[in-house]
Every structure is written in C-alpha cells, then in structure tokens.
Amino acid sequence: MIQYLYADQLAQYPDLRKSMFRDRAAQFSGRxxxxxxxxxxxxxxxxxxxxxxxYVIWQQPDGTHGGSMRxxxxxxxxxxxxxxxxxxxxxxxxxxxxxxxxRFCLAPNLPPTTPISALLMLAAAELGRRFHLAHAVGVxxxxxxxxxxSIGWEPDILGQSESGRSAISxxxxxxxxAPLATIRAKAQVSPQIAQxxxxxxxxxxxxxRKAG
Amino acid sequence: xxxxxxxxTFVERMHEVTNFDQFQHLVEGLRSLYQVEHFVYHSINSAxxxxxxxxxxxxxxxxxxxxxxxxxxxxxLGCFQRFHPVDWKQLDWSGKAVKxxxxxxxDAGVGNQGFSIPIRGPSGQFALFTxxxxxxxxxxxxxAAENVQDLLLIAHYLNQKALELERGTDALPNQMxxxxxxxxxxxxxxxxxxxxAAENLKxxxxxxxxxxxxxxxxxxxxNTTHAxxxxxxxxNIIV
Numbered sequence: 001m002i003q004y005l006y007a008d009q010l011a012q013y014p015d016l017r018k019s020m021f022r023d024r025a026a027q028f029s030g031r032x033x034x035x036x037x038x039x040x041x042x043x044x045x046x047x048x049x050x051x052x053x054x055y056v057i058w059q060q061p062d063g064t065h066g067g068s069m070r071x072x073x074x075x076x077x078x079x080x081x082x083x084x085x086x087x088x089x090x091x092x093x094x095x096x097x098x099x100x101x102x103r104f105c106l107a108p109n110l111p112p113t114t115p116i117s118a119l120l121m122l123a124a125a126e127l128g129r130r131f132h133l134a135h136a137v138g139v140x141x142x143x144x145x146x147x148x149x150s151i152g153w154e155p156d157i158l159g160q161s162e163s164g165r166s167a168i169s170x171x172x173x174x175x176x177x178a179p180l181a182t183i184r185a186k187a188q189v190s191p192q193i194a195q196x197x198x199x200x201x202x203x204x205x206x207x208x209r210k211a212g
Numbered sequence: 213x214x215x216x217x218x219x220x221t222f223v224e225r226m227h228e229v230t231n232f233d234q235f236q237h238l239v240e241g242l243r244s245l246y247q248v249e250h251f252v253y254h255s256i257n258s259a260x261x262x263x264x265x266x267x268x269x270x271x272x273x274x275x276x277x278x279x280x281x282x283x284x285x286x287x288x289l290g291c292f293q294r295f296h297p298v299d300w301k302q303l304d305w306s307g308k309a310v311k312x313x314x315x316x317x318x319d320a321g322v323g324n325q326g327f328s329i330p331i332r333g334p335s336g337q338f339a340l341f342t343x344x345x346x347x348x349x350x351x352x353x354x355x356a357a358e359n360v361q362d363l364l365l366i367a368h369y370l371n372q373k374a375l376e377l378e379r380g381t382d383a384l385p386n387q388m389x390x391x392x393x394x395x396x397x398x399x400x401x402x403x404x405x406x407x408x409a410a411e412n413l414k415x416x417x418x419x420x421x422x423x424x425x426x427x428x429x430x431x432x433x434x435n436t437t438h439a440x441x442x443x444x445x446x447x448n449i450i451v
Contacts, residue, residue, distance in 0.1 A: 006293065008293055058447060075429075076329075076332050090390040092390065093423075095428070095429040097364060097425060135425070202298075204286075204302060
C-alpha cells in the first residue's frame with residue numbers, strides 16, 4: 001500500500017523506516033555513487049530529512065520499504081535552491097503551489113511484478129490534486145527520465161549535471177496535466193484505491209471509523 | 213477594465229500595510245472579499261512569542277487563551293509540524309473535552325466549516341492561516357475548489373508581511389529575482405505569448421510557468437500581469 005508519512009510519524013513504523021533509509025543507502029551511495037552520507041546504522045539521510053518532510057512510500061505486504069520519495073514545500077529550504085541553481089538558470093524556485101520531490105528510491109532486487117514506480121507517480125499525482133498544488137520540482141538521477149517516460153508522465157527537464165553514472169537532473173511536473181488514466185493503467189490501481197490511500201493518511205482515525 | 217480579481221484586491225491592500233493595526237484590517241477585509249465569516253492569522257515567532265490577527269469575537273479569543281484551548285484544539289494539533297492544507301473535516305473532533313470545546317466555539321460564532329494552512333517560516337517561526345464559515349458540506353466543497361490556491365498564497369503573503377512588520381524592513385533578502393525571471397517577465401510585458409516567451413528563452417512552457425509562478429510569489433503579486441506591473445514599477449524590468 002501507499003503510505004504518506006511525515007518524518008515524525010516514521011517512528012510508528014520501525015521496519016519501514018529502517019528499510020527505507022537502508023534502501024536509499026543502497027541506491028544513492030551504492031548503485032549511483034552519489035556523494036551522500038551514511039550513518040552508523042547504514043542509513044542514508046541528509047539535512048532535509050531533518051526538516052520533517054513528507055514521505056510517499058510504497059509499503060510491501062511484509063511491512064518493509066518498496067519505494068519512496070520525499071516532499072518539502074519550496075517556500076522553505078529545499079535541495080533545488082540550496083544546491084542546484086546551476087541547473088535552473090539561477091532561478092530560485094519558490095511558491096506555496098510548488099513542492100520539491102527528491103530521493104526517488106526503489107528497493108533493490110524486487111520482483112518486477114509490482115509497478116512500484118508507477119504507484120509512486122500515481123500517489124504523487126493524488127497528492128498534488130488533493131493539496132491544490134500547481135507543480136512539483138524534482139531532483140533525480142538522470143536515468144529516471146526513462147522510467148518517467150515509460151510511465152507516461154515525463155517531467156520537463158530544467159537542467160542536467162554532467163553525464164555518466166551519477167548524473168543528476170532537475171525537472172518539473174505540472175499536476176493539472178498529469179495523464180491520470182495512463183498512470184493508473186501502469187500502476188494497475190483504480191482511482192478509488194488511490195483516493196483511499198490518501199484519505200487514510202490525512203483523515204483522523206475517528207473519521208475513518210465512522211466511514212467504516 | 214474588467215472586474216478586479218479578489219486576489220488582486222487583496223494584494224493591492226496588502227502592499228499598503230505598514231503597521232499591525234492595518235494588518236488586522238487587512239485580515240478583516242478578507243471576509244467581505246471572499247464572502248465568508250471568519251479569517252484567522254496566528255503565528256509563533258522563533259522566540260516563542262504569539263501574535264494573531266483575526267475576526268473571531270474578542271470574548272471568545274480571551275476565553276480560548278484563558279482556558280489554554282490550544283492544548284486540545286484539533287486544528288492546532290492537526291497542523292503543528294505539518295505543511296499541507298487541512299480541511300477541518302479531516303480532523304479528529306472526538307473525545308469529551310474536544311466536543312465541549314467545539315460546542316463553546318460554535319456558541320461563540322465559530323462556523324462548522326474550516327480550512328487551515330500551516331506555514332513554516334524562517335528559523336522555526338510557525339504560522340497558521342484559517343478560513344472559517346457556516347454552511348453545508350456541498351457549499352464548502354465548492355468554495356474550497358474555487359479558492360484554495362488563492363488562500364494558499366494569501367496565507368504565505370500574510371506571513372511574509374507579518375515578518376516584515378516585525379523586522380521593520382520591507383527588504384526580503386531571499387526575494388531577489390534572477391536575470392532569467394526578469395527576462396521572462398520582460399518578454400511577457402512586451403506582449404509576447406507564453407509560447408513565444410518560452411521559445412525565446414529556449415525553455416519549455418511548463419518551465420516558463422514555474423519561473424513566472426516563482427517571480428509572482430517573490431513579488432507578492434496576484435497574477436502574471438500584476439507581477440509584470442510590479443516588476444516595472446519597482447524598476448526591476450524596463451519594457
């Protein structure tokens with residue numbers, strides 16, 4: 001299932017938390033060779049994880065991490081403005097209607113039966129729609145462009161750092177033009193389920209009880 | 213001249229505000245502009261000092277503070293440490309103390325519908341902007357769909373204005389427009405379409421929209437046309 005969790009809610013899901021930060025280490029330090037920091041537990045975390053971001057996570061049936069991404073509002077500190085101005089023509093992107101999406105990560109060695117990337121993209125589209133956002137700006141490994149394209153919701157690329165294994169891209173997605181039907185088909189999920197995951201995250205337990 | 217948008221009226225008033233009395237009037241003026249009963253702007257600065265500009269009955273405000281209702285208020289609890297907009301319907305209004313609080317609030321004229329926007333300011337500053345009304349769920353859903361993007365911007369504009377008044381300066385150091393944003397505004401100011409402006413700058417139209425959206429927010433503008441006008445009047449661009 002998709003979980004939408006702020007950092008301060010992760011403690012309620014210790015297995016999910018551990019596996020997410022370890023999978024991030026495997027992806028960003030291991031496979032992509034980015035210059036990231038690992039802590040003593042083998043977690044990849046950075047200063048933005050300390051800002052209580054909102055994570056969108058695919059949680060596997062066994063409770064562990066299958067894939068995730070991290071959102072922060074561009075009205076506060078974000079990676080794209082702190083580190084990647086050279087990829088945005090020097091434009092500091094800031095608006096209450098634009099959130100930043102970073103650390104798109106997939107667990108290693110997963111069977112290809114679950115379309116995790118598409119599920120995450122669908123969850124992001126739902127988030128944008130329900131929170132009335134206009135755009136997301138993303139910082140991602142350049143190889144992801146191919147994945148986004150295959151799902152049918154490609155970002156417009158603002159800039160790309162060098163080339164090779166650790167190349168990084170900055171791109172933007174417009175929520176209003178998200179091809180929802182295409183993404184849903186790739187994610188193999190109905191609109192009702194996607195809405196339910198969102199409602200479960202952002203409605204109080206009391207309301208969920210009443211709704212049955 | 214066509215009818216000015218609500219947002220344009222608001223930002224026009226906002227740019228005139230130079231003290232906290234005027235700030236209170238600005239918040240009060242939102243009621244007739246958006247045809248809803250109450251607006252609340254509430255902030256806690258980095259030193260933990262509270263400030264509020266709001267339209268609730270003053271006796272209710274005093275009672276709220278006196279009883280320290282902030283400890284149990286589902287709106288405060290549901291928005292603290294968050295940054296997404298919150299419809300009051302999503303909150304947990306169960307429990308004896310909360311039900312009693314809700315009953316008292318209702319008697320004091322607080323409406324049954326609400327929408328609150330948490331704002332994370334600089335250095336741990338936190339603010340909450342709330343719109344409150346009494347109406348049916350269907351009416352509220354319609355109001356939200358039409359106005360939430362406006363309210364998201366207004367929430368942040370109010371917070372910037374309050375911070376500016378507190379600091380006693382109108383210069384926001386991080387609000388500088390980059391040459392690229394100035395180019396985009398200049399091209400639009402010269403009458404180019406978005407498509408032409410984007411082509412000229414060798415960027416996609418979506419990218420142009422993001423640059424314009426950022427410039428609009430930094431300038432405190434209502435919309436693109438207004439952003440161009442403000443940039444011109446401040447001498448940022450010449451067309």
